Amino acid sequence: MSSEHSKYSTNGQKKDRYNKNSKKKFQPNFTKKIPVWKQIDEEISQLAPLYEEIDSSKIESFDDFPLSKRTKDGLKKANYNKPTEIQRESIGIALKGYDLLGAAKTGSGKTLAFLIPILETLYSSKWSKLDGLGVLVISPTRELAYQTFEVLKKIGRFHDFSAGLVIGGKDLKTESKIINQTNIIICTPGRLLQHMDETVGFSCDNLKILVLDEADRILDLGFAETMNAIIENLPQSRQTMLFSATQTKSIKDLARLSLKNPTYVSVHENSAVSTPQNLVQNYVVCDTHDKISFLWSFIRNHLNQKIIVFFQSCKQVKYVYEALTRLQTGMTTLALYGTMNQLKRMEIYDQYVRKVSAVLFATDIAARGLDFPSINWVVQMDCPPDVNTYIHRVGRTARYEKDGQGILVLTPFEETEMINDLQAKKIPITKIEVNMKRIENIDSKLQSMCASDVELKESAKRALKAYMRSIYLMSNKQIFNIENIDLVKFSSSLGLVVAPKIRLAKNQNKTSNKEISIIKMKDSQGEEDTEDASGAETEKTKLVKKLRDNKLVIKKVKQPLNFAEFTQNDEEAGSLFTVKKNVNISTDSEDTPDDTQISKKVKVKSKASVAKRLKKKNIKINEKVLFDEDGNRIADGINVPKSVNLTDQLADELDKKSDQAEYSGINIEEARKMLQNEDVYDKQLYRQRVKRDHREKRFKEKEARRAKRQRSDNLSEAPVLLGANSDNESDE
Incomplete structure (x- = not known):
């Protein structure tokens, strides 16, 4: 009734629901929304002219750069506010589209110096998934590529580009399915070349930017063939950027990349030192056989700090990690080396980044580009091959204007030449004396562990041989000379009571011809040494x-x-x-003896005569032994006594007839009877075996059901906690 009365006025007349005179005109209280594509076009049109007006001397924050709002929001979200010197100088040049050679000290922020121009270039080009690959970033190690990819995800979170991490150790088929729709690829050279060769439809024709992180390492001899093959598949019309702490200026390397009037940016070229100002660098002189004890004592005296220790080879890292972990250093010990599984390498990397105090034993895969926060000490147990390797190793600490310390362990024979090379590269390093009384000798502990564990002993042998091989293969013989190493003492320091025999590629002692080297034995089939060719024949020939x-x-x-x-x-x-x-x-x-004389001396023995002799001696041959699933012996085989004696009787008759001179050949009828009897016995034995197996199977199933019933009875008696899984279910 109320609804009917509401339709009428007080005098009973029907209300006018639509009064045109009294209706007011609708006025919207919001502004008209501009489409996203139109906003992007307006922003790009405003930013493009500002690239030419960038003045690096006036840049104080990232807001001073003509960057897109999405990039600025990503930088603020990742807490990047003030650019470093290399970022201030190189971002403007990269935004203008010029080829760039960037060189700066370790820990100066070179990663952002090329990631920001990458995002801005693709954004201004309105790049999408349909356009395919637009940027290629090549790193020398998987860990560095992974770190770069994580930084890209932080600052590019508001962009719509697709990025992918393409490194070894992952499933190639999974990468092949999505790589064609990836706009930014961060990769290692080997896996990238594998996709170029094997992935159908993978093309780099639309590539706009090529970035080589740690360019001097990628362009050296180790990656020469791989990089040449990759560059052949890239278009010539592209922008190329090279970044490294020790940048290459080789005309040959630059010609390979087809750089067009590259701009060289080196913010620290005129600096007094080549390493960070806050880095304190020292070196100690220690014999080879005292290095492990020195390392143990150093770790024990720096328990609450973050340390990274570099070795020359993977096998050294593996052995030292295993040995010192068993000795219990008192802090977390980790190992990172090239032969480790890729998932394990990523896990170790993330774990060490999160740790406040830990020791990481690593090879040179952790020496370039990796940003481990708050490292206090960098210890180089083996002398680096060159000065550039030293700079990258010690650069893991004192990053982003933080403090850090580095220690280089040298032998007395390596000290003079290596220190001269470091000082020539403007690296300030001072010598500190080691109090040998405070060094705890662990040789006896390592020897006892190696004596009780064969695997650890073999690991020590492999570590020793790997170190000796690395010293021998070094090109600078003024620093690295294998004759200066006391092999017996060095072996004892690694826990080996007896020094293993080391075979090198060339005899160190020319007067001794008894030791034949491995490589010399391989090369003996080809060219011979001039001394052997001119002189008399050696003992080997x-x-x-x-x-x-x-x-x-x-x-x-x-x-x-x-x-x-x-x-x-x-x-x-x-x-x-x-x-x-x-x-x-x-x-x-x-x-030469005649054939008749040889036949008289040697009497030919037939198989039948040998079998008869064995039978007379009751020797059982070809005995067949069978075992069941539990490892128990089954009394079934060739020599098991048979229930039917007809076969043995027939066999004896055949043997007697075969001994007679008049009898020759085989009686087919008697042999058929023997085989038929064997067949009957085999079928009977098979049926018994099947029944026995079925009986055992039923017995096991019965025992399993009984055990399951007992477990269910025990669970029914336990108290039930209500709501115990409610938290877990809500999280899921």
């Missing part, structure tokens, strides 16, 4: 000839040599192989 002569005798006479005729000779006991008797071959008929 004589030995080979003697062995070859004996083989020819065996092949011609067709008779095994009588080793009883060989006499012992104590004079040749030092050599590995000795020939006790040399048999000369002559083509004359007097020296």
